[in-house]
Amino acid sequence: MKKTFFAAIAAGMLFAACNPTAPVGNLTESGLDKKNFETELNGKKTDLYVLTNPSGMEVCITNYGGRIVSVMVPDKEGKKKDVVLGFDSIHDYITISNNYGALIGRYGNRIGNGTFEIDGNKYDLPKNNFGHTLHGGNRGFDTQVFDANLVSDNVLELTYLSKDGEEGFPGNLNVKVTYILSEDNAIQIKYEAETDKPTVVNLTNHSYFNMDGDPNSTNTDWLLTIHADQYTPIDSTFMTTGEILTVESTPMDFRTPTAIGARIDDATFTQLVNGKGYDHNWVLNTGGDISKVAATLESPKTGIVLDVYTTEPGMQFYAGNFMEGTDKGKKGIVYKHRTAACLETQKYPDTPNKKDWPTTTLRPGEKYQSETIFKFSVKK
Structure with a gap:
């Protein structure tokens, strides 16, 4: 599995995609190089998407794990600051165990003893944190590649089908997450999901803010x-x-x-x-x-x-x-x-x-x- 996984990474480095909202060249205002976020995992392409607003705020998001990579906002002197932690490349997000900026699912936070019941049916999940299931298990949404639709300069839609049995959770779960950067410097995150079997869902964002x-x-x-x-x-x-x-x-x-x-x-x-x-x-x-x-x-x-x-x-x-x-x-x-x-x-x-x-x-x-x-x- 590991050989296939990293082979996919290496193969994916050969292609490049274009984000029309990015600044001139490949560098974002926060200093990120888009090329460093372009690869392919399990047949899906990853990229870096740049949201901007008329106020000059910039938010960079990768569809790998729906992660907020950078957020540029002005301080009291008008100087732009990047107020979230993260990495400069998709390689680091993949190879370093972390949840910086990630979209967390199916279940944000912990499920006790890695088990739960619905309608008398018991489900066992990976125990990845002190005997409990944390943030959706070993391969939660933070490690998945979402399909991306850059709707406009300030709106990004991410979708993902979490298949029945993924990390032990029941039901095929269709997920849609929309990131909207408003004119008043607000990041609005809208989560939606539907299932074909009774399941549990608890989605969140895990940005590490550095004020x-x-x-x-x-x-x-x-x-x-x-x-x-x-x-x-x-x-x-x-x-x-x-x-x-x-x-x-x-x-x-x-x-x-x-x-x-x-x-x-x-x-x-x-x-x-x-x-x-x-x-x-x-x-x-x-x-x-x-x-x-x-x-x-x-x-x-x-x-x-x-x-x-x-x-x-x-x-x-x-x-x-x-x-x-x-x-x-x-x-x-x-x-x-x-x-x-x-x-x-x-x-x-x-x-x-x-x-x-x-x-x-x-x-x-x-x-x-x-x-x-x-x-x-x-x-x-």
Whole structure:
């Protein structure tokens, strides 16, 4: 399998495609070379797609794993910054185990013990994380090549058929994800899916945001607000316990802007020990109302502000606790411990095994629909 896989990579390097929205030449504003994203995997071509808006914002996305590769936004001095981590080539995305910027599915986050039941039928999944299934298994959507349709300068549609039994999940699942870059510097992500058998679906985006636009900086001083009165605690294997607890008087309280590093290493709080820092799901107060801000992330240094809106009931905040300085990212910069923050909108983890939580079950004739907006602005 490995020989075939890498042979496909080598063969694919022989062709080139053209993206009419890219700047003159092959380099994007963020410095990416499109040629480095052109290959072929399992008979499908990969490429880099560039979205732009009249405000001058640029978003680069590859159809390999539906990954957001770069996001160029202005800071408080008007200087453009790339505020997501990633790699300079498709080769690195394929050969380095990672989920930078990825579209996560079929099930974002964890399914306990790698198993669940629907209508009395038991399904066993790959156990790839402390005895549980994380982010769809070993070959989740982050490793798949999506069919791409560049609708316009600011709209990209990605589609994928996840076949019945893929990574153990039932049903042929037709997935469509649309990325829209608005004039007011917002990335709108619309998820849709339909199935021919009862299955579970929980799609999200796993961008690693660096609000300083500097991969050498850590998230310690970034200000985070999460509009949530409750969160779902985890055990030492990062699995939700089934409880929903208050954030009141705990380091989990981000209802007012708080520096990420202020309490992250509090060894007296068991949840931070279990998560090796923040790696938890918050129960959002927004109730699925996408007109309300669910979370805000801000860099005092650059003034760049990210507001998150979503139709989802939960959001996983991950503070890069497992970043160990082993991944060499864009421009050859090594990504050190906690140089990013992930804000993954979602249903709660392990919902298929916790029947009182918001369901992720999708049945034939139903349509899965979810929407998340990452809106950027500047605080001067």
